[in-house]
Amino acid sequence: MADIVRRVTTTASHPTLAEVISVLEQMYDPFWARDWDAVGLVCGDPQAPVRRVLMAVDPAPTVVEEALAWHADLVLTHHPLLFRAVHGVPTSTPKGRIVHQLIRANCALYTAHTNADVAAPGVSDALARVLGLTDLVPLSPDPTEPLDRIVAFARSEIVGNVVDAVVTAGATTAGPFRGGADGDGGAGRERRVEVVSPRAARSGVVAALQSVDPEISHEVYELATSSSPRGIGRIGRLSAPTTLREFAMLVAEALPSTTQGVRVAGDPTAEVSRVAVCGGAGDSLLDTVRTSGADVYVTADLRHHPAFDLREHGGDGPPYLVDVAHWASEWPWLAGAANRLAGAMEVAGSPIEVLVSVKCTDPWTFRVPSPGGVVR
Numbered sequence: 001m002a003d004i005v006r007r008v009t010t011t012a013s014h015p016t017l018a019e020v021i022s023v024l025e026q027m028y029d030p031f032w033a034r035d036w037d038a039v040g041l042v043c044g045d046p047q048a049p050v051r052r053v054l055m056a057v058d059p060a061p062t063v064v065e066e067a068l069a070w071h072a073d074l075v076l077t078h079h080p081l082l083f084r085a086v087h088g089v090p091t092s093t094p095k096g097r098i099v100h101q102l103i104r105a106n107c108a109l110y111t112a113h114t115n116a117d118v119a120a121p122g123v124s125d126a127l128a129r130v131l132g133l134t135d136l137v138p139l140s141p142d143p144t145e146p147l148d149r150i151v152a153f154a155r156s157e158i159v160g161n162v163v164d165a166v167v168t169a170g171a172t173t174a175g176p177f178r179g180g181a182d183g184d185g186g187a188g189r190e191r192r193v194e195v196v197s198p199r200a201a202r203s204g205v206v207a208a209l210q211s212v213d214p215e216i217s218h219e220v221y222e223l224a225t226s227s228s229p230r231g232i233g234r235i236g237r238l239s240a241p242t243t244l245r246e247f248a249m250l251v252a253e254a255l256p257s258t259t260q261g262v263r264v265a266g267d268p269t270a271e272v273s274r275v276a277v278c279g280g281a282g283d284s285l286l287d288t289v290r291t292s293g294a295d296v297y298v299t300a301d302l303r304h305h306p307a308f309d310l311r312e313h314g315g316d317g318p319p320y321l322v323d324v325a326h327w328a329s330e331w332p333w334l335a336g337a338a339n340r341l342a343g344a345m346e347v348a349g350s351p352i353e354v355l356v357s358v359k360c361t362d363p364w365t366f367r368v369p370s371p372g373g374v375v376r
């Protein structure tokens with residue numbers, strides 16, 4: 001599988017864990033994580049130096065052994081170690097043992113889960129790209145951050161102070177109203193100042209206006225929301241139509257080998273071209289897939305009833321289903337994320353080594369074919 005993404009010999013100083021996390025959080029903002037999720041730093045000293053980072057899908061014992069043998073300072077995993085609340089981490093529990101092992105070895109653990117799923121590029125982008133899909137858009141886009149346009153009318157001699165105050169209070173300078181103040185207005189004349197601001201910052205921005213001039217008149221307009229480039233799943237197209245059987249073989253070839261292999265629902269001779277994907281368990285998106293125009297949906301952990309219902313809606317036609325192992329569907333993300341992290345640290349003047357784990361953490365270890373083949 002993959003090996004070290006970047007091995008750097010350098011005299012540059014090593015970044016702190018906090019500096020590495022700061023770069024990671026630009027790639028995978030914790031704010032994007034779903035509210036039920038548990039992302040971020042699990043253990044580690046933010047001031048400790050980081051030279052080596054091991055990336056993996058799961059914080060499994062084999063991954064931790066690999067990290068400690070390589071003297072990693074940070075393990076970055078997709079899945080959380082402590083997904084549900086715990087009251088302690090004694091070594092008599094599997095997860096407690098991992099926490100102790102990591103702390104004893106001065107190795108931090110950090111999780112980027114649903115914030116990496118929705119990121120652009122994120123987990124499903126990586127899955128889509130190894131399958132050769134192009135023209136990718138989110139299958140279920142996140143809404144964009146709600147924004148306001150705030151218009152104030154300020155005496156020309158205080159316009160500079162007004163712009164400084166609202167930007168300090170969180171108004172962005174995006175859009176056509178960049179720090180906008182129009183008219184040439186001589187002293188004493190009123191000028192129009194427009195800024196775009198996150199809705200969450202509205203009260204602070206208005207207070208900032210009033211701190212410069214308590215009498216200032218202003219208007220607030222809520223801007224319409226639109227689709228974000230971020231979101232769960234991706235939909236795109238193959239470079240040329242193919243059959244469902246050929247496509248399933250392409251999936252099997254592109255993903256790491258697992259006990260499950262690739263399960264398919266649909267006519268093997270059916271033509272497919274438009275493909276939806278979701279790394280990890282994707283049955284919550286089946287309704288979206290049904291109305292998306294996808295010919296086939298690639299995901300993991302599909303259960304009997306949701307899969308049955310979707311195929312019932314489709315009759316003999318699309319969308320067809322391709323079910324792969326959960327671990328295999330998320331593994332392609334690691335290489336791209338490792339490259340981005342290593343590249344960003346190098347640009348920042350603090351190069352690090354980033355390694356993608358070679359441990360397969362798919363829990364299934366063998367399979368027995370039904371004697372006599374499949375009953376139809």
Ligand SMILES: [Zn+2]
Pocket residue numbers: 079279280281326330
């Ligand atoms: Zn997952």
